[in-house]
Amino acid sequence: MATRLAVVGGGRMGEALVGGLLARRWAEPGEVSIVEARAGRRDELEARFPGVTVVEAPPRAEGVVVAVKPGDVGAACGEIAAAGADRVLSIAAGVPLATLEAALGPLPVVRAMPNTPALVGAGAAAIAAGARAGEDDLVWAEQVLGAVGDVVRVPEALLDAVTGLSGSGPAYVFLIAEALIDAGVVVGLPHDVSRRLALQTLLGAARLLTETGDDPQHLRAGVTSPGGTTAAGLRVLEAGRLRSVLVEAVAAATERSRELGRGA
Known part of the structure; x- marks a missing residue:
């Protein structure tokens, strides 16, 4: 059975998203997986989020959040595509939708630009829909990012301006x-x-x-x-x-x- 949400990347932003979603009861701990390559960090996340599955490789998931460094996006997307997912939200800085869609194949993709106040539940994020993303995918992305702040929709062409204003x-x-x-x-x-x-x-x-x-x-x-x-x-x-x-x-x-x- 597919997990409801997999967060690929257990860094500060991935941790903040999981914490916000659990606090808002958007999902139960058993419905969430965190994918983290570092063994020591996996131990920390397991201690922080009892009941959440913390694994080394992406599981089959209804929704996936890509929260890795830009240089790791290609490998992460390859693993996500192989495992299977219904939709993907990327918060990897600077990686365009075209690159994400090329790596993920037919999956609906939403790209986001959040900012660090999300770490205290006061973030500002903008989302842009990929070619295959529909209204349901955007609403889902708004729910995920809305757990840690405010969310607006923009065309992808404006995400650089979002980066300049709220990202930086x-x-x-x-x-x-x-x-x-x-x-x-x-x-x-x-x-x-x-x-x-x-x-x-x-x-x-x-x-x-x-x-x-x-x-x-x-x-x-x-x-x-x-x-x-x-x-x-x-x-x-x-x-x-x-x-x-x-x-x-x-x-x-x-x-x-x-x-x-x-x-x-």
């Missing part, structure tokens, strides 16, 4: 967090206090945006009094081209994603 985006935010923490120290705060305040400020601002649905410009105006402290700080950020630099960063990451995709 956490690193931009981490850099901003570093800078805010350092800035607090520069103006006299102890490091631990500065870190606590900076991180809560980032978290609170993000929640305010998502939970109110307000436009960022409107929320920014609401805390910016003429001639006040916030206006003074924003004036420096605008003079330093923060807005333009972020646009340039997303554009550079998008172009690099295109370059890597052409070589995949």
Whole structure:
């Protein structure tokens, strides 16, 4: 009998997906398999997920998630095709649908670009359908990735832009967090206090945006009094081209994603 879901690749993202799906009771432990080549890592996953089958080679599965490094995708897809599956979701960075479909044969394939906040259930992912993938396959992919965050649908041609924005985006935010923490120290705060305040400020601002649905410009105006402290700080950020630099960063990451995709 086929397992309901096989996650090929027991790294951090594969582990996060399994944890999210089990927490949401999308599947029972006995319906899930994790495929992992490293014996030591298999032991860790068995301890983390009692009841989940952890194996070295892919089993026959209703759905398979490819969560291996890009260089291992070809071999993994060959094993998946040999074992059999009803549908495949790939979260391997930069590997195009054409490459996946060539390796998997007639199987429906959905390609995704998630990001690392999925590790704490707060990811942002985009999915694109392959030539043989239908609505049922996309809904299934949304359910799987929805266990660890938000999911949107885009054409594959936009996945490079998704990579530049949300795929690489956490690193931009981490850099901003570093800078805010350092800035607090520069103006006299102890490091631990500065870190606590900076991180809560980032978290609170993000929640305010998502939970109110307000436009960022409107929320920014609401805390910016003429001639006040916030206006003074924003004036420096605008003079330093923060807005333009972020646009340039997303554009550079998008172009690099295109370059890597052409070589995949």
